[in-house]
Amino acid sequence: MNGTNEVFDVAVIGGGINGAGVAADAAGRGLKVVLCEQNDLASATSSNSSKLIHGGLRYLEHYEFKLVKQALAEREILLKNAPHIITPLVFRLPHQRHLRPAWLIRIGLFLYDNLAKRVTLPASKGIKFSDDSPLVSRITKGFEYSDGWVDDARLVVLNALAAQDHGATIKTQTKCIKAVRENNIWVITLKDSLSGDVSIIRANSVINASGPWVAKLFSDALTLKSPQNIRLVKGSHIVVPRIHEQPEAYMLQNADQRIVFVIPFEDDFSLIGTTDVEYQGNPSEVKISDDEIDYLVNITNEYFKKKISREDIITTYSGVRPLLDDESVNAQAVTRDYTLELEDIDKKAPILSIFGGKITTYRKLAEAAVNKISPYFANIGPKWTANKPLPGGNFANIGLLTEGIKKEFPWLPSKLRTRLIRSYGTRIFALLSNINSIEAMGYCFGADLYEQEVNFLIQQEWAVEIDDVIWRRTKRGLYLSEQQVAKLKQHLDDHPAILARKSLRTAKVA
Incomplete structure (x- = not known):
């Protein structure tokens, strides 16, 4: 087991859309943030939605006027801030x-x-x-x-990138197995699911954004009673x-x-x-x-x-x-709104838990969550996410961006160019840095998925497993054959960055 004397302001548990959104918001306000996700980013609910940014027309029948109004306002913000996805x-x-x-x-x-x-x-x-x-x-x-329409999994990845750009530490394939308060600080035990390494981090606050596991985290890792039922x-x-x-x-x-x-x-x-x-x-x-x-x-x-x-x-x-759990009789009537539950001891070591929510209102939820913990941090900055594009979204017109990419990379096939713009926006320039021909993109695994893009996803977007690449990052799984998938999996297994991650980096202490 290894540990560090480093103390984070906020430890976010859960790498779905709420966790990634909270990490981005908090890091952008100057807090020192770590996010821990037991699997891949967006590996559960956040990659299995209907891929919509919407107000929720049908929620009006259940008199959810406040939720619909908030979601409609957020729809405008997100269309502006992430026009590529x-x-x-x-x-x-x-x-x-x-x-x-x-x-x-x-x-x-x-x-x-x-x-x-x-x-x-x-x-x-x-x-x-x-x-x-x-x-x-x-x-x-x-x-x-x-x-x-939204690429839901990429929305999560972009929020994690935004958090990282503001100094956050993102730990995927890392499970929180224990979290206890000691001397007014959270001592959190993490297990790397790839290497088996166990480590300890410390944080002044914890945000439980573990989605379907939000209540289970209380019984398994926190040994506290969950304040709400889901x-x-x-x-x-x-x-x-x-x-x-x-x-x-x-x-x-x-x-x-x-x-x-x-x-x-x-x-x-x-x-x-x-x-x-x-x-x-x-x-x-x-x-x-x-x-x-x-x-x-x-x-x-x-x-x-x-x-x-x-x-x-x-x-x-x-x-x-x-x-x-609002005690609605049937599943379709259960509210899609959220609740934030805050608990501390003598105004120290708070834990904030997120219950409910929907992808359209994730940014507002994240903003509200960080607002709720802000009294614990004297130097926290102002809210900022409403007017800041997500990574790759810093362009005003997709037509002009496309023309610019045509001039910069004239060798790029039209269909591939469209897909890369739709996935990466202006980050396409980083993806294609020093690439001057389709041959320089390396091996093609099929469906216009080249080695250059796969390596970019490993090195820049936390991709480790096959589903991280072909479903959550690219949707190329719709087109690839079993043989092509097997070839890609072998590439991932042999990649130096993934091999290093899976190796035993520290001695285990019984």
């Missing part, structure tokens, strides 16, 4: 009068348009579907509104070949009053989800059920001319939403 997306809502009356939908859309100031996106409107509509012929009318709700998605060629997403109403999104995904696919199912198991082992697959396939086939079946499914994913 967050883009406007038009949604079409087919109308079926036996499910929800048109007047009710119009009221909901009016509120959606006006609860918060709208700058980027157009107002909603009624539409008629023509003969070339992808919908079945009996559906002739509907509504149109706009929200934002309700685990599973949301599952399926990915199929593109159902239609139009650029719009669709919001489908079901007879059970739930809604399902059908969203254009990675150019060639449609993303369909989500479900709302109570979940009792280990969040690390969550997966889609046969009933959920049938549910998503059936509602899609009810609306679209092009029918899908189980055999069309390219991949599936499921995530567990750690929602605040």
Whole structure:
């Protein structure tokens, strides 16, 4: 076991969107921050969302006006601050009068348009579907509104990078196995899951942002009673070949009053989800059920001319939403708002725990969390994240950025250029530093995924395992064959940085 006399101001436990957002906010205010994540960044709930930055139109039915207003305001901020990974997306809502009356939908859309100031996106409107509509012929009318699409896992990575840029220490594959107060300071025991090394760090405060594990951390590592109960709700998605060629997403109403999104995904696919199912198991082992697959396939086939079946499914994913237990009768009515619980001893060694939340409001949540611990730090700086682009997002116009990259790297194929801009924004210049030809990008593992990019992800974005690269960082897993994946895995296993991480760096003390 090794330790250090270094004392952090804040130790953040959990590397999902809330943890990464808190780390970035706190580090940018001048606090000394360490973030510990037991797996990869965004390895659980934060990479298994519907990939939307939205106000939550359906939350209006549950009278969540405050949450929707806050989310709509955040939608504008995030569209401005991360224009490479967050883009406007038009949604079409087919109308079926036996499910929800048109007047009710119009009221909901009016509120959606006006609860918060709208700058980027157009107002909603009624539409008629023509003969070339992808919908079945009996559906002739509907509504149109706009929200934002987001690469959810990359949003987490960018927040971790922002934290690191402000001096934070980011420790992935590192589990908090014990945290106790000693002499008004937190003594935290960490275990590196790759090497098995155990180390000790010290911090003046702890922020429990461990998502589905937020309550479990209290019993396992803190030996304290959790101040709140959470309700685990599973949301599952399926990915199929593109159902239609139009650029719009669709919001489908079901007879059970739930809604399902059908969203254009990675150019060639449609993303369909989500479900709302109570979940009792280990969040690390969550997966889609046969009933959920049938549910998503059936509602899609009810609306679209092009029918899908189980055999069309390219991949599936499921995530567990750690929602605040508000004693709602059914899962879809559970609030998506959050609660922050603060506890200390004689105004020393505070622990702040985050219960609930949603990806759209992560920045506001992080700001509120750091505000709540600010009285413990005399020299903390002001809030700052609302007007600061995330790494790679410091450009005003994606068209001008694209033209600049064309001139700088004329050899870069168009499709690859588009993907790299969409993933990295202006960080593409760091990725392609000293590269002057496609050959200089090194070995191509398939699907335009070159050795140069993979090494960049290892060295700059904490990628270690195969899923870190092909799903959370690039989504190339949709295209790569088993043989290509095996070749890439071998490259990762042989990479010097990963070999060094997995080696035993310190002597173990029994």
